[in-house]
Amino acid sequence: MEKVSDKILKRVYLLGAMIALFSILIIVRVISIQYVHGEKWRSAVGDRIYERVYPAARGSILSEEGDVLAESQPFYYLSIDPALIDRTEDGYQARFDSLTEMLSAEFGEGGRFSQEYFADKIGFALDSGWQYLRVVNRLVDYSTFEKVNNWPILRNSAYSGGLLEEKLNNRRHYPFDNLARITLGLLDSKQDSIPLRGLEFAFHDYLRGQDGRYLVQRMPGGFEKPLEIRYQDQDGADVVTTLNVEMQDIVEEALQKGVKRHNANFGVALLMEVETGEIKALANYPENENRVITFRFEPGSTFKLASVLALFEDRYVHPADSIETGDGTLQFYDRVMRDHIKMGKITLYDAFRHSSNVAISKLVDHYYKDKLQNWFKHLENFGLTKKTMQRKHLVGERQPIITRPSDGNEWNGTTLPWMSIGYNTQLTPLQICAFYNAVANNGKYMEPMLVREIRQNSQTVERFEPNVLHEQIASERSIRIARKFMEGVVKEGTASNIKSEKFKYAGKTGTTKKFIDSLQIWGNIYQASFAGYFPADTPRYTCYIMVDEPRNGAYYGSNVAAPIFDEIAQSIHAADLEMVPWFAATSPGDVPLPHTRIVHQQNASRVYRELDTTIPREAEGIYVRMGEKNGAMEFRSAPLDPEKVPNVNGMSSRDALALLEGLGLRTKLIGHGKVANQSIKPGTRITPDTMIELKLR
Numbered sequence: 001m002e003k004v005s006d007k008i009l010k011r012v013y014l015l016g017a018m019i020a021l022f023s024i025l026i027i028v029r030v031i032s033i034q035y036v037h038g039e040k041w042r043s044a045v046g047d048r049i050y051e052r053v054y055p056a057a058r059g060s061i062l063s064e065e066g067d068v069l070a071e072s073q074p075f076y077y078l079s080i081d082p083a084l085i086d087r088t089e090d091g092y093q094a095r096f097d098s099l100t101e102m103l104s105a106e107f108g109e110g111g112r113f114s115q116e117y118f119a120d121k122i123g124f125a126l127d128s129g130w131q132y133l134r135v136v137n138r139l140v141d142y143s144t145f146e147k148v149n150n151w152p153i154l155r156n157s158a159y160s161g162g163l164l165e166e167k168l169n170n171r172r173h174y175p176f177d178n179l180a181r182i183t184l185g186l187l188d189s190k191q192d193s194i195p196l197r198g199l200e201f202a203f204h205d206y207l208r209g210q211d212g213r214y215l216v217q218r219m220p221g222g223f224e225k226p227l228e229i230r231y232q233d234q235d236g237a238d239v240v241t242t243l244n245v246e247m248q249d250i251v252e253e254a255l256q257k258g259v260k261r262h263n264a265n266f267g268v269a270l271l272m273e274v275e276t277g278e279i280k281a282l283a284n285y286p287e288n289e290n291r292v293i294t295f296r297f298e299p300g301s302t303f304k305l306a307s308v309l310a311l312f313e314d315r316y317v318h319p320a321d322s323i324e325t326g327d328g329t330l331q332f333y334d335r336v337m338r339d340h341i342k343m344g345k346i347t348l349y350d351a352f353r354h355s356s357n358v359a360i361s362k363l364v365d366h367y368y369k370d371k372l373q374n375w376f377k378h379l380e381n382f383g384l385t386k387k388t389m390q391r392k393h394l395v396g397e398r399q400p401i402i403t404r405p406s407d408g409n410e411w412n413g414t415t416l417p418w419m420s421i422g423y424n425t426q427l428t429p430l431q432i433c434a435f436y437n438a439v440a441n442n443g444k445y446m447e448p449m450l451v452r453e454i455r456q457n458s459q460t461v462e463r464f465e466p467n468v469l470h471e472q473i474a475s476e477r478s479i480r481i482a483r484k485f486m487e488g489v490v491k492e493g494t495a496s497n498i499k500s501e502k503f504k505y506a507g508k509t510g511t512t513k514k515f516i517d518s519l520q521i522w523g524n525i526y527q528a529s530f531a532g533y534f535p536a537d538t539p540r541y542t543c544y545i546m547v548d549e550p551r552n553g554a555y556y557g558s559n560v561a562a563p564i565f566d567e568i569a570q571s572i573h574a575a576d577l578e579m580v581p582w583f584a585a586t587s588p589g590d591v592p593l594p595h596t597r598i599v600h601q602q603n604a605s606r607v608y609r610e611l612d613t614t615i616p617r618e619a620e621g622i623y624v625r626m627g628e629k630n631g632a633m634e635f636r637s638a639p640l641d642p643e644k645v646p647n648v649n650g651m652s653s654r655d656a657l658a659l660l661e662g663l664g665l666r667t668k669l670i671g672h673g674k675v676a677n678q679s680i681k682p683g684t685r686i687t688p689d690t691m692i693e694l695k696l697r
Contacts (some may be wrong), residue, residue: 010373010508046636056209057573058172061184061199064278064452070184070200072236075139079164080150082125082133085153095152096122102151103475107136107145132164132217175669180248182287183394183450198290199239199450203397206348206454207235208519211600216335237456242278244448247271250571251281255545258564262550268292269546269564270433271572274539276466277437277446290522293389293397296426300512301355301557303422305439305482307364308352308585310378314417316367319481320347323359330358333413336422337361343501352485353493355509357421364420372373372405375416382473383445384427389462397560401426422512433544436531439486440506440539443479444471487536494558495530498566503573506539507532507565509557514549526550528560534569543568564693645692647682667689 052588058072086092100118118135125133141149154163172187186197195201207237212234251269259267262458268291269282284291311317323346328339340360343350343685351359379385379402387397403424405411415424430448439443445469454462474482486506489495494509510529529546533539545561545568554581640646642663648656656675660667663686670693 003612015170016266021142025101030492031371034501049215049604051213051215054212054214055427056211057235058209059207061207062238062240063243063248064241064280065245066240067245068175069174069180069241069243071175073171074142075144075171075383076142078135078140078145080121080122080133080135081131083129083131085126089124092153097164098152100156103135123581148440154606155280171343176245176653177669178287179245179252180243180282182284182290183243183282193452196395196398202237202392203451203454206237206239210234226499237454237461239451240453240455241451242273242280242283242317244280246575247572248281249468250575251568252283254283254564254567254571255283256285256543257567258560261552262547262554262560263552264550264560265548266291267547267564268295268403268429269568270429270544272433272437272542274437274440274450274533275446277434277448278466279450280447280541282450290394290396292429293394294428296398296401296428297424297527298512299320299427300422300510300527300529301357301502302432302436302508302510303425303427304352304355304360304420305436305486305508305531306379306382306384307360307420308348308485309382309439309474309478309482310375311348311367313378313474314367314374317348319347319361319485321348322346323348323356323362325351325358325362328358330362332361332365332417333636335414335418337417349485349488352508353469353488353491355489355494363418369413369416376402381470382435383438383470384431384435388431388469389471390446390447391449393448393465397430400428400431401420419500422500422510429544429546432529432531435473435543436507437542438473439482440477440533440542441641443472443474443476445473445526483536486532490532490536495562496556498562500566500570500573501572502546503534504536505532505534505565505569506536507562509562510546510553511557528555528557530557530561530565532565534573541569541572557599575619600604643686645680645682645684645686645690648678648694651675651692656694660692660694664690668693670695 007439011637032675048197057074060068061070063069089095096119097115100122103118103367104115122133122135133461174181174184183198185200185202186196187194187200188369195204195207200207235249237383251271253269254270258264267285269281269283270277270279282290282292289295308317325343325346329343330337341354341355342670343356343359346354346356346359348363350360352358364375376385380496385402387399387402389397401413403410403419410424434445434448436480437448445468447469449464449466451464453460453464473479482504486508487504488509490505495505495507498505508531510527510531511686512529513525514525516523516525526544528549528550529544530568531542531544543565545564547560547564550560640659645665646659646663648659651659652674653669657669658668665686668691675694675696677695679695680690
């Protein structure tokens with residue numbers, strides 16, 4: 001083997017030493033950067049590159065029919081990275097000119113920002129080597145962002161074309177304006193991800209989604225440039241309620257008119273489906289608090305239903321039993337019970353339908369003053385001692401207050417008589433309505449429910465079924481008598497002023513004198529109420545109305561609250577096909593056929609199916625016109641020009657909204673119901689981002 005020369009060895013050793021020395025210098029430098037000057041460099045980088053939370057789109061809240069009651073709309077900044085734009089591509093200048101022209105047309109604001117303005121702005125950023133440019137200084141919605149994303153140069157940008165996905169926040173949008181707003185809930189005015197009350201609060205864990213996390217770089221001027229997506233934001237789930245838009249509108253309008261008519265402090269109204277306990281409408285006016293669940297008050301004579309039901313259950317009385325009420329006064333220790341009129345000797349049926357305080361209190365005191373345990377057991381069975389909403393579809397329902405002997409000085413010889421007519425007891429409107437609903441439901445007490453299901457990407461992830469809290473609050477016999485008593489109240493009693501010729505009501509009026517805490521006296525101020533259901537023969541809906549401190553001379557439940565109930569019942573009866581006499585009494589072939597100008601074909605077919613009427617033959621297109629041929633209705637094609645505003649008068653708000661927004665128009669709804677007027681005439685050419693107002697009635 002040939003020996004390696006000393007010169008070569010020396011070179012190898014020298015090279016090795018140099019490599020070792022270089023490695024040592026690198027290690028020293030790393031240690032210096034990491035530990036000696038680490039805080040300085042981390043601070044510098046930390047000021048420029050950091051992680052930012054991008055809020056997820058909050059889930060929508062929907063009506064029972066799928067109408068959007070609340071939705072979140074994301075908003076973006078239009079920003080580009082000029083360094084990503086390739087100016088060497090063929091046809092670049094033509095595409096650049098098109099881009100700046102489109103920017104000027106979209107964001108020019110009456111010519112203030114011309115094509116030259118945008119060309120100079122972007123051109124300067126390109127020439128200066130900028131990596132971030134805010135194209136416009138205002139936020140844009142998702143549809144605008146998507147539109148710009150498909151413009152020349154920026155087309156289909158995943159940063160490759162330069163457009164940066166800089167989503168700032170989401171804003172809550174209410175397509176039906178203030179409809180059911182207090183029930184839907186409130187969000188913090190600065191951050192729509194922070195719920196304060198209502199369904200937004202109760203179902204926040206479902207609605208909020210999962211926020212995204214983006215790595216961003218702070219640019220000169222304080223702007224942020226997105227660098228990469230760490231965690232993609234995930235939209236929240238949708239909450240499908242039991243609310244019916246049409247019924248909610250009816251209830252809100254009737255309540256508002258009633259409160260204004262009587263110059264009252266406020267009013268509440270609640271509409272519940274008898275069989276399921278589903279809340280179809282819930283209204284407060286003015287709408288600054290959801291008093292349906294938070295306001296406790298003495299229910300007055302509407303509580304007399306519980307009193308007579310207890311007496312029937314223990315078989316202490318018979319409907320035809322006579323009670324002596326004398327001159328309409330009765331002494332209980334140091335207090336005098338009074339009737340509003342002198343009735344003398346009357347039957348129990350008459351006592352209830354004419355709301356005799358003396359008769360009811362006399363019976364309850366006689367039979368239960370030595371059997372208080374039985375009395376309170378009945379109230380418990382009636383569901384009047386606990387909260388009604390176990391599943392907390394709304395957070396904030398208050399516990400009933402029922403005065404008991406264990407309450408010390410609060411209980412005395414007058415407590416039970418006054419409790420029997422609705423005093424010494426505090427309940428919420430929801431709790432009173434649920435009790436009456438149980439009587440309408442032949443004794444089955446349903447838990448009030450406001451939400452049907454939770455959906456994620458149109459898939460049901462959780463469903464809420466009707467829930468029975470008490471299978472039978474009283475015997476069938478007692479319930480049957482109580483229902484006849486309530487029919488008598490409307491037929492020939494205190495609520496005979498609201499008798500309907502089309503169908504029967506059943507219910508009970510209530511007039512409560514309010515206690516003035518500051519003066520410690522019962523003042524001449526009142527709360528008027530009415531609780532009932534309709535139709536009386538086959539109850540479908542239970543409705544409760546309460547108006548606080550009515551003025552203008554009227555304060556009885558019969559002439560303040562009952563007329564509001566009547567207006568609601570009449571309107572719902574007219575709108576609900578299953579309750580309309582001609583629908584129930586005629587054969588399918590005799591049913592009048594619906595006719596309107598233009599309809600959503602699939603929805604129209606569903607209506608014909610519900611009417612059990614021959615469905616017209618399918619025509620071409622999603623939206624069709626209605627026509628008549630040989631006495632039968634038919635669908636006819638209704639070609640829509642995508643560049644012109646269609647005629648949506650007469651359409652439902654839901655169909656009109658879908659049609660117009662599908663054509664790229666921004667839509668604002670005013671009022672509720674069907675389209676009565678549109679702000680832009682049919683046939684007008686559509687321009688980008690056009691706003692059209694629809695007046696509904």
